Amino acid sequence: MKLSSQIKPISYLKAHAAEIVRNLGEQREPLIITQNGEAKVVMQDIESYEQTQETMALLKTLALGNRQIEEGKVQPATDVIKRLREGRQAR
Structure with a gap:
């Protein structure tokens, strides 16, 4: 993707809105x-926007997980599974 070809003045947006929307899609x-x-503004199609948002959410989750690992806030999966099974049996 070459961004230099994707830069337009606001006057172009005003004059070619329908064409721009079609091309973005x-x-x-x-x-x-x-x-x-x-x-001033970046425009993109809705599918690309949604994909970007999903990617950012995943990256935030991974960053949080890494921070918890660094802080020692983790437990072995076997311990967690055992505790969940014991909790279910107690009901």
């Missing part, structure tokens, strides 16, 4: 909108 590449020569 087909090309699945983000579009950077500039205002007064500065990048």
Whole structure:
């Protein structure tokens, strides 16, 4: 993906909104909108956005798990499974 070809001024967005939306869905590449020569907004299709959000959630979960490992807040899986089974049998 070459971002330089995906940079457009806000005037282009105003004049070509329908075409931009169609292209975002087909090309699945983000579009950077500039205002007064500065990048202000990134537009992307909904599927790419959802995939990005899912990826970020997974990365946050992995980071939390790594932090818990570093802090020693872990238990062997066999101990956890045993405790869960004992809890179920007690009911």
